[in-house]
Amino acid sequence: MARQVSLAAADRQQVVVDRVDGRMVRVWAQLPMCPAPAAYRDWVWHAFDVVLPATVPAGVKVCTPTLRPGDGKVRVDLPCQTPHTPPPVDGHTRALGVDWGVNTLLTATVADLDRDGSVVVQGARCGSTRPVCRRNWCGYAATANTSKPKPTI
DSSP: OOSOEEOTTOOTTTEEEEESSSSEEEEEEEEESSSSOOSGGGEEEEEEEEEOOTTSOTTSEEOOOEEEEETTEEEEEOOEEOOOOOOOOOSOOEEEEEEEOTTSEEEEEEEEEOTTSOEEETTEETTOSSBOOSOOOOOEEEEOOOSOOOOOO
């Protein structure tokens, strides 16, 4: 048996996490019944309830768990997302990010913070395709040739 089964990359076809009430979460996970599953019949749905500790508020979003089987029991690592208010924006609101890649690719971008605390890159919020401001910031990508020059004849 595996020491850990991370379900974080699984979609709703393999794992479903639902809140039963403020203190309990029900997890349905489709897990293999043999070491090398070859067909759909080798997979079975398992359901188990997880009682949340009192420190977890009732309104938080519960994420996909990691299962840790051992000693006849399965321990569950169940991450939660807690909503929070963004910190106030003061001080520097522009940053330059530069990355020197493994294959000598140099990538840089300029990012700004909006008044609401969103990161703006190239005129759009990170993760969105819709422009949210009219400023035109450019990200730059360049390659560096580090090989020896060839002699000319």
